[in-house]
Structures are given as C-alpha cells and as structure tokens.
Amino acid sequence: MFVPKLRLENKVVIVTGAGCVGPGWGNGRAISVRFAQEGARVFAVDKSLDAMTETRDMIHAFGGDFTPHVADVTDSRAIAELVTACIARYGTIDLLVNNVGGPAPGGPVVLSEESWDAQIDLNLKSVFLMCKYVMPVMESQGAGAIVNIASISGIRFSGSPQVGYAAAKAGVIQFGRVVAVEYAKKGIRINTVLPGQLHTPLVDAVLANTQSGGDVETLLKRRQARIPMPFTGDGRDTANAALFLASDEARFITGTELIVDGGMTAKCD
Numbered sequence: 001m002f003v004p005k006l007r008l009e010n011k012v013v014i015v016t017g018a019g020c021v022g023p024g025w026g027n028g029r030a031i032s033v034r035f036a037q038e039g040a041r042v043f044a045v046d047k048s049l050d051a052m053t054e055t056r057d058m059i060h061a062f063g064g065d066f067t068p069h070v071a072d073v074t075d076s077r078a079i080a081e082l083v084t085a086c087i088a089r090y091g092t093i094d095l096l097v098n099n100v101g102g103p104a105p106g107g108p109v110v111l112s113e114e115s116w117d118a119q120i121d122l123n124l125k126s127v128f129l130m131c132k133y134v135m136p137v138m139e140s141q142g143a144g145a146i147v148n149i150a151s152i153s154g155i156r157f158s159g160s161p162q163v164g165y166a167a168a169k170a171g172v173i174q175f176g177r178v179v180a181v182e183y184a185k186k187g188i189r190i191n192t193v194l195p196g197q198l199h200t201p202l203v204d205a206v207l208a209n210t211q212s213g214g215d216v217e218t219l220l221k222r223r224q225a226r227i228p229m230p231f232t233g234d235g236r237d238t239a240n241a242a243l244f245l246a247s248d249e250a251r252f253i254t255g256t257e258l259i260v261d262g263g264m265t266a267k268c269d
C-alpha cells in the first residue's frame with residue numbers, strides 16, 4: 001500500500017529571519033511554516049523574538065515543531081552559539097535556509113560607506129558565517145541541503161538603484177555555486193532562490209516609505225506593472241521554491257538558482 005510521506009519528515013531546519021517586519025507572508029515566515037507543514041522541525045533564528053510570534057502561532061496551530069532563537073546573523077559568536085543550541089535541542093542540522101537580508105537605497109555616491117558595509121554584512125557575510133558554522137555539522141553527518149534566498153536584483157536592475165544590495169545578492173549567487181562544487185562529493189547540496197518583486201510586509205512597512213512617500217497602493221501598482229503575470233507573488237511562492245530545493249526531490253540539483261518572479265527576468269526591458 002502507498003503511504004504518503006511528508007516531504008521533510010523529521011528533518012531539522014535552521015531558518016534565519018524567521019520573523020517578519022509586519023503581519024503577513026514575509027519570506028522567512030512562509031518558509032518556516034511551509035517546511036513545518038512538510039514535517040520539518042524548525043529552529044527559527046531572528047534578531048527579534050516578537051517578530052517570530054506570528055510564525056510560532058501559525059506553526060503551533062497545526063501541531064508543528066518550532067524553536068525560536070534570538071541571534072544576529074552578522075555576528076559570528078552568536079552564530080556559533082545558535083548552532084550549539086540547535087544541536088542541543090535536536091541533535092542534528094539537516095537543512096539550512098539563509099533568508100536574512102534586505103535592501104538599502106542608493107548608488108555609489110548616495111550610499112554611505114557605512115551603509116555599504118552594513119549591506120554586505122547583512123546580505124552576504126551572514127550567508128558566509130552561517131555556512132562556516134553549519135557545514136561542519138552537515139559534513140560530519142555526510143548529508144545536508146542549504147538554500148540561500150538572494151534576489152533577482154543580483155542578476156538584473158530591478159527598478160531602483162540599490163547597489164550594495166544588488167552586489168551582495170550577486171555575491172550570494174556565486175557563493176552558492178562555488179560552495180556547491182566543493183561540497184558535492186560530501187553529500188551537501190547548496191542552491192539559491194531568486195525572488196522577484198513580491199508583495200511582502202516589507203513593501204508596506206519599509207519600501208513604501210523609501211520609494212513612494214508612504215503610498216503603498218502606488219508602489220504596488222508600479223511593481224505589478226513590471227511583472228508579466230497578472231498578480232504579485234508573496235513569501236509563499238519563495239517558500240515553495242525553497243521547499244523543493246531543500247527536499248530529496250532535488251537530490252541531483254546543486255549549485256544553481258531558481259527564479260521566482262512571475263516572468264520579470266525573462267522580459268527584456
């Protein structure tokens with residue numbers, strides 16, 4: 001008899017940025033919930049405990065397993081501690097989703113040196129540090145899968161100049177390819193999801209202020225106008241792509257990227 005199996009049954013996943021800047025489907029929240037729905041035990045990391053409350057409630061609502069941990073993923077000592085805490089809690093780390101990140105506006109003249117450094121730390125160094133501490137655990141297990149959340153900003157101009165963000169996300173993509181080759185024979189896969197312009201709480205809480213003087217509807221229409229498909233995706237679309245790449249269904253896939261943008265990158269303007 002065929003017994004259906006959850007796609008991540010009993011796997012332990014670390015998700016960084018598992019909270020959200022507001023209510024609704026941010027990427028980290030959606031990834032945490034989707035992975036838990038498929039049987040994963042979620043070790044959720046965020047710099048804010050409050051930001052993880054809604055994520056925890058959603059997962060507990062269907063009896064999922066969720067452990068919140070407060071840490072700043074640009075801080076190597078905090079990362080060493082979170083890896084120890086995850087092992088103490090679950091005994092293993094099967095999956096890692098590096099989701100923390102976010103943009104700051106400006107090209108090289110407008111963006112301050114401090115903001116440039118902060119963008120590289122938040123979007124790229126965080127990925128490097130998480131891999132530095134998690135991969136030895138995966139290597140000792142002889143298995144693991146890592147999914148990094150980059151952005152189409154890493155491969156194309158996506159509407160406004162965010163040079164620190166774009167450069168960091170391009171770095172995340174190439175980081176994934178190089179590490180994938182090094183670790184391919186060690187049983188560890190690493191892939192990257194490139195979300196396009198989504199309607200996540202970040203748009204309402206942050207981008208509307210920085211890009212359209214607080215006018216959310218105008219910004220949403222402007223973003224939708226660049227997307228060939230007739231609707232704007234949200235964190236759940238990123239989560240489903242990450243789920244596939246993390247699951248055994250992607251066992252022969254490493255060092256590559258999955259674009260989730262409603263066709264925006266395929267369009268040549």
Ligand SMILES: NC(=O)c1ccc[n+]([C@@H]2O[C@H](COP(=O)([O-])OP(=O)(O)OC[C@H]3O[C@@H](n4cnc5c(N)ncnc54)[C@H](O)[C@@H]3O)[C@@H](O)[C@H]2O)c1
Binds near residue numbers: 045
């Ligand atoms: N929202 C979009 O439209 C969009 C599009 C493309 C790519 N992305 C990428 O998706 C990822 C998630 O974005 P989002 O908008 O869903 O996130 P979000 O801002 O809604 O939530 C991210 C969470 O990360 C936490 N966080 C921020 N800095 C942290 C740090 N240093 N250490 C630990 N936690 C930290 C925040 O507290 C927050 O709860 C980012 O990498 C972003 O670049 C988002």
